[in-house]
Amino acid sequence: MENSILFYEPEAPYGFLSNFAPFPINDGAVTWKTVEHFYQAQKFNDQNIVAQIHHSRTPADAYALGREFNEQVRVDWHQRKETVMRDALQMKFTQNQALGHWLVATRPHPLVEHAFKDDYWGDGGDGHGKNRLGKLLMNLRQELSITPPYNLIHFIESANLPTDWGIFNMHGFEDPDTGIEHVALTFGNWKKDEPVLIRLHSECLTGDALFSRRCDCGSQLRRAFQNIAQVGTGAILYLRQEGRGIGLLNKIRAYHLQDQGADTVEANEALGFAADLRQYDFCRGILHYLNISKVKLMTNNPKKVKALREAGINVVERVPIQEGQNIFNERYLSAKATKLGHMLDVIAPI
Ligand SMILES: Nc1nc2c(ncn2[C@@H]2O[C@H](COP(=O)(O)OP(=O)(O)OP(=O)(O)O)[C@@H](O)[C@H]2O)c(=O)[nH]1
Numbered sequence: 109m110e111n112s113i114l115f116y117e118p119e120a121p122y123g124f125l126s127n128f129a130p131f132p133i134n135d136g137a138v139t140w141k142t143v144e145h146f147y148q149a150q151k152f153n154d155q156n157i158v159a160q161i162h163h164s165r166t167p168a169d170a171y172a173l174g175r176e177f178n179e180q181v182r183v184d185w186h187q188r189k190e191t192v193m194r195d196a197l198q199m200k201f202t203q204n205q206a207l208g209h210w211l212v213a214t215r216p217h218p219l220v221e222h223a224f225k226d227d228y229w230g231d232g233g234d235g236h237g238k239n240r241l242g243k244l245l246m247n248l249r250q251e252l253s254i255t256p257p258y259n260l261i262h263f264i265e266s267a268n269l270p271t272d273w274g275i276f277n278m279h280g281f282e283d284p285d286t287g288i289e290h291v292a293l294t295f296g297n298w299k300k301d302e303p304v305l306i307r308l309h310s311e312c313l314t315g316d317a318l319f320s321r322r323c324d325c326g327s328q329l330r331r332a333f334q335n336i337a338q339v340g341t342g343a344i345l346y347l348r349q350e351g352r353g354i355g356l357l358n359k360i361r362a363y364h365l366q367d368q369g370a371d372t373v374e375a376n377e378a379l380g381f382a383a384d385l386r387q388y389d390f391c392r393g394i395l396h397y398l399n400i401s402k403v404k405l406m407t408n409n410p411k412k413v414k415a416l417r418e419a420g421i422n423v424v425e426r427v428p429i430q431e432g433q434n435i436f437n438e439r440y441l442s443a444k445a446t447k448l449g450h451m452l453d454v455i456a457p458i
């Protein structure tokens with residue numbers, strides 16, 4: 109089939125789809141090194157054989173043991189094997205969180221296990237095979253693509269990003285509803301339940317890229333990078349929510365009104381917008397992809413803490429990030445403190 113994704117070797121492109129790929133699964137009692145270890149072991153009632161397969165060093169060893177004891181395969185194996193494989197794939201792609209997002213990202217391409225020696229699970233090398241593994245993966249992909257958090261954001265691709273504070277990993281996402289692109293920058297590694305230092309940073313072209321002193325964004329972004337580099341691990345979710353969600357040109361219109369005396373909230377409202385249009389629920393999908401469930405959030409904005417908690421993210425600590433106060437942004441910061449509830453030690457009156 110044209111534009112199919114052919115996979116087989118774990119080290120090759122799309123190798124993460126292979127049952128030999130090094131992603132552990134836990135069946136509630138035991139952790140198995142790979143899907144192949146789990147699958148081969150389910151063939152047998154004899155617990156000695158199961159133990160030998162469980163401890164085998166590689167998936168190839170597990171596969172060979174499954175062949176070696178072929179005479180002792182349970183009599184009902186042929187009826188059971190599809191259910192066993194489906195359960196194994198469900199565990200693999202939901203317990204290894206990024207994998208589920210990678211699987212969904214393969215849409216709409218057909219998935220084919222290009223296995224010359226296997227015309228049941230694979231395509232038999234020339235397409236005559238049943239490709240049952242590819243079909244189970246496509247069924248799971250369809251299921252995940254309509255299930256939170258996989259349907260909140262679509263992972264697209266990752267790349268390295270050398271910065272002034274070290275080499276970060278950049279992960280690109282697309283909001284399936286709006287098409288808006290978002291970026292997450294990660295540094296270092298973390299375990300699943302470890303609290304991670306993060307920043308939800310809303311895009312501010314003027315502050316982040318044009319060195320504006322009208323706001324505190326650019327200083328906060330630099331501080332977020334510094335803090336993460338200092339700690340050694342962390343993530344910056346760079347959210348395309350320019351202008352608190354009203355966009356760049358409307359923000360310039362709002363600035364124009366502020367040049368004539370309005371404050372940052374009055375200007376939004378004069379343009380017919382609420383003070384803050386930003387939504388954060390899609391961040392749950394990004395944090396799920398990054399395997400982050402507990403955060404130390406760098407923010408002065410209580411709404412971001414509330415939004416993440418409502419999205420089921422455990423905000424264990426708020427880390428203040430008061431940076432870049434100056435004569436040009438003191439009115440803006442005062443308005444954020446008095447009208448938007450930001451936790452700022454702002455010195456100047458409105
Ligand atoms: N509409 C509007 N948006 C502004 C104005 N000044 C800055 N912004 C936007 O406000 C947002 C600031 O985002 P952040 O710094 O991530 O968040 P915050 O809500 O200030 O809270 P912190 O996390 O404490 O920084 C950016 O999208 C800016 O473009 C303004 O006067 N009007």
Ligand SMILES: [Zn+2]
Pocket residue numbers: 312314315316323324325326
């Ligand atoms: Zn700004």
